[in-house]
Amino acid sequence: MAKPSTSLLKRRLDIAEIVRKNGEIKVDDLAEMLAVSGVTIRNDLNYLEQQGYLKRSFGGAIYTAQPVGIPVSYDVPCVQPLDNAIELELAKQVARQAGNEETVFLGAGSVLRKAIPFLGEYRELCLVVNDLAHVAPARDYIDGEMVLLGGVLGSCGQTLEGELALQSLRQYQPSRCLVMVESISDDGTLNVASEAAAAILQEAIKASTHCVVAIARRPVYGEARYAVGKLSQVSAVVTPQMVAAEYHSRFLAVGLSNSYTNNECLTWINPALHPAR
Incomplete structure (x- = not known):
């Protein structure tokens, strides 16, 4: 139930x-x-x-067009907040990629936190998190097990990081990871702006059978970038309309196809990696 x-x-x-x-x-x-x-x-x-x-x-x-919750939990440059409707639609479309009886790693940040109520629709989910702010809504909504990774509290005071967190993630072997990245390089490399976050996301992508990535904003050129994986490893990508236009050619280059569109966001899937529904 x-x-x-x-x-x-x-x-x-x-x-x-x-x-x-x-x-x-x-x-x-x-x-x-x-x-x-x-x-x-x-x-x-x-x-x-x-x-x-x-x-x-x-x-x-x-209604507030700017998110009033906790901001993205790792260190990133100051950027314009997303419209709350776009955040909510990103969260819905990300959660739509999960399924019953899965072990899901949910990455850090306010956008992915908004996916938790939608993940509550699935039966017997094991939700694995390293963002402390995910714990309360997960306890409210998730039908199944909620796992908080061990580790060292990061500089933001909200995420658990380090070797212990990586070992815990390997132990649970998620069937799916739902994560956010900051940008995609010309060669299809997925990047984030925090070295500590990159280590966790690298392990999550490597350990998971299926990876769903959300990209909320256009890239901020000149910022620090830490690679977490390749676009070719991703089974689905969710983006706002304006971000999809930025990366359209890169999506096509790795065989992604648009599977769902509305006024706010698009979902792209890799037919070779995306599980049958």
Whole structure:
């Protein structure tokens, strides 16, 4: 049985979508629309604010185009925050690539954290994380086992890193990893801006049978880059529309094809590596 109930998951996602579409809405209006008490709605809004879906206001909630949750958890240059609707759609499409009874490594950061409620739809998932901020939503939503890797607390104070974390990751041998990268080089190399994060992601990609990558922004040229793998190793890539245009030729060069598109994001798959659905 899913944890929490399917109705709780659906209601909270419905609330996030209602707030996004309306811009601002009152607790009483949400309670009437969803046929629950005001106390229930306030608890839902508190949770959704913590996860960055919206911002509480006096008597209600406000949609915010900029994420209000914890930022990406490893050291990166200052960049323009993503629109919250794009973050949410990236999270949905990333989670869509998982399946029942899998062991999934979920990388660090606020975008991937938003995927956790959607991963809650799968049965008997073993979710492996090294981001401390993933723990609370995973406990709320994941039907199955949640594993927090051991290791040294990184400089950001939020992720577990180092040799112990790498050994733990090897032990669990994920069937799938869901990760974010910063950029793709001309030769198809996947990069991040943190050396410590790169070591974890290298191991996750190498250890996993299937790798799903999200790329949220266009590359920032001149920043430090640490390689984590190759585009040819990836079974699926999820990007916002504007980022897909940046890398279109590189996707085609390794045989990726567009499998799903909406107004915010695109999903590209490698037919040779992507599991049959």
